[in-house]
Amino acid sequence: MAENKVMLAVIVGAVLGACSPAEQNLAEFADLIFIGDNIITMDNTNVSAVAIRGDRIIATGNEMEILPLQSSTTRLIELGDRALLPGFIDAHGHFGAVATYSALLDLSSPPVGTIMSIDDIVVAIQNWISDNNIPDGQLIYGFGYDDSLLLEQRHPNRDDLDRASTSHPIVIRHVSGHLNAANSMALSQSQITAETQVPQGGVMRRRPGSEEPIGVMEETAMALLPGSGGVISEEQGWQLRREAADIYASYGITTIQESNVSPGYVSALKSHAQDESFPVDIVTFIMGNPLSDIELAQVSQDVEYTGGVRIGGVKFILDGSPQGRTAWMSQPYDEGPPGVDADYVAYPSYDPDVYRTRVSALLERRVPVLAHANGDEAIEHMIDGIADAVEGESIPDHRSVIIHAQLIRSDQLDRVKELGIIPSYYSVHPFFWGDWHRRSFGDERASFISPVRATINRNIPFTIHNDSPIVPPDMMRLISITVNRQTRSGYILGPGQRATVMEALYAVTQGAAFQYFEEDEKGSITPGKRADLVILETNPLTVDPARLADVEIKETFARGVSVYQGNIN
Structure with a gap:
């Protein structure tokens, strides 16, 4: 390998030396080149070199093809045992709360x-x-x-x-x-x-x-x-948001979700972003529950980012959480909260009829919709709302998302596929609360928590998320739990629902880009796409699956710029 690199350097030097100054216009060269054997493009291509200019991937291929793009100012990164992947995409979370909670x-x-x-x-x-x-x-x-x-x-x-x-x-x-x-x-x-x-x-x-x-x-x-x-002043809050963007970048994340926010907050966020652009992208979702119909009618999806911020759509919250035992179920909990009746199924947190009316109005205007639904009864109403909205016409490319979808049933997955709905699974649950869910719901229902394999088998697009700040935005731990499904006690919860490493990586790259209607810009290392990239200490496809959570983030690039540098060793 060393001899090959020396020979390539000689060839490249000869080629560049033969060029006239005009032919060596630096605008034609790369700002950044990666070379190595562990480049995971996520677009089914095998490459050993990637070239970046500005905020774009300009070329991929082998070293012979890419190194001629190197100039005296190009940063050349030899990956060695490290791996290069597309930047991770946060499919669901609360950026502002991560900022606030840090203090x-x-x-x-x-x-x-x-x-x-x-x-x-x-x-x-x-x-x-x-x-x-x-x-x-x-x-x-x-x-x-x-x-x-x-x-x-x-x-x-x-x-x-x-x-x-x-x-x-x-x-x-x-x-x-x-x-x-x-x-x-x-x-x-x-x-x-x-x-x-x-x-x-x-x-x-x-x-x-x-x-x-x-x-x-x-x-x-x-x-x-x-x-x-x-507790926190407005000025401190904005400073904490700047720091939170760095926290996300330290986990390899280049696109963040900011969910459950008001239109006024988004306006303020954009204003701050115009003064100083955020280093990574932030997709916001307006909280639909408290807004009037008139206010909702004024919400639209942004196509472009403003300083790294855009509105992605509207979110509704239909029920509570399984770990809090407030997820709205169709059948009683095996073990509910203290003092409840034996037939306790929890309850809706939003009027399902109001939700249906509002979803129809939003999808008619092509405004994307997310709906938090954990229990299968809440999920049923989420799906019904989408079905009503698209009834009587060919199903549009709405990409409505069930956020969490923890206790989704098999028959509901069939409807999800038919209607073009995307489940975004809160798939850290098997580790953090898997043992608790066995008590709350019994083994059969608990084993189908975050049913990634059943989703893949139906060819349904899906994503996975941490729901930060509920748990830190640690993407490698998220991938690990999705692959291993091991609870705190060591029990394997629903072994038949485990994903492969590549499938889990899809969910935080291409899958999440698709969820955001950004698959042409993000999610893979493909020429023309955004230069959002992450370097891992080793190849996640070859490491022991039990060690996935420990794989370190070495460097994160957003828009072609290094926004996080980890331990260089």
Whole structure:
């Protein structure tokens, strides 16, 4: 190999030396060239060299074909044992929340954090108050606690959080993002009492045998409590977003999703992006649930990015989460939340009839729709809404997306294929909550969580995601869990639903680009496409699948520019 490179250098030097200065116009050369044996293009081509000029891939091929594009200013990267892939695409997540949460109290359990019990939560809050010299009366906001992993196997309540402080309002968010817990001061300041009216689509948990709030709020009832906006200033929030873009880039991500946002927020995001472009792309989705019909009618899809930001469509939330046991099911939970009846199936968080009407109006205007639906009953309504919208005409290329689709059934997958719907699976669930789901739903339903293999067998386009900040935007761990499906206890949850490494890579490259209507621009290392690339420490196709999660990101390129450099060793 070394001799070949020396010979190529001689040949290239001779070719360039024979050219006149006019023929050596630097505009014709590459800014960046990669050479190596582990280039995974994702477009079914085998190449050993890639050339980049500006923000575009200009050529792929072998070294003999590509090295003549090298000039004195070209950066040449010899990959060696490292692998080059298209930049990873975040199919679903919450960019702004990743930014905000990075400055808040993290109450996550391993492997993300260290919390193992409610006592740990109490101590962590006390330490946070002390370490940050937080004055009495100022809101304490934490996130990431997981009742399924706590020693007590329950949510912390107002009494637990009162042990942390009675002079600070305290609100902590469940790892799912679908429940909050608050102390007595937070409840009092929010004027939450036994008589408080709970919004439709929410639940306020109460003390057994009483109407008194216990401090735990589900779904829309969370809005009764203060949010994290009272903790972080606007200026700090925008700085945190800049830092969050770097966090995503460190995981090899070159396109991010920012979901559940308002039109006003997107306008502000674009304004900041015009002042200083974000290093990676951000696709935003307007939260449809709270908007009026008039407001929704003003939302449209952006074709072009503004400083790295565009509107991708509208998102609706139809139910809760399986890890929070609020996913809306057609059949009862095997084990539901404390105190519920044996026939508990959870509940919708949004009126299905309103959803159907609004989806029809949006798809008629060709505005893409995402719908959060975890339980099979919520998924049924999501699918019905799309079916109604396209009834009586040839099915348009709408690419509506079921976000999460955790408990989708086989018969629903058949309808998904027929209607051209894309499932985006929250496929880290088997590891993070697989053991919990076996208790909640029984082995048969739990084993069909994120049924990637059944989806592939039907030739249905699909994607996978982390739903960050619920879990960090770690794409290699996401790929690993999709391939291995091993729970925390070591159990293989639904071995028949495992993906190959290449199939998992498809879901975070070509599949995700297709979901965003960007398959002509992103998702593969193909001449003419955007130079969004990631270098991994080794080839994920040949590494031991058990080690996939440990494969390091070495460098990330967005629009042809290096936006993250990891450990060079």
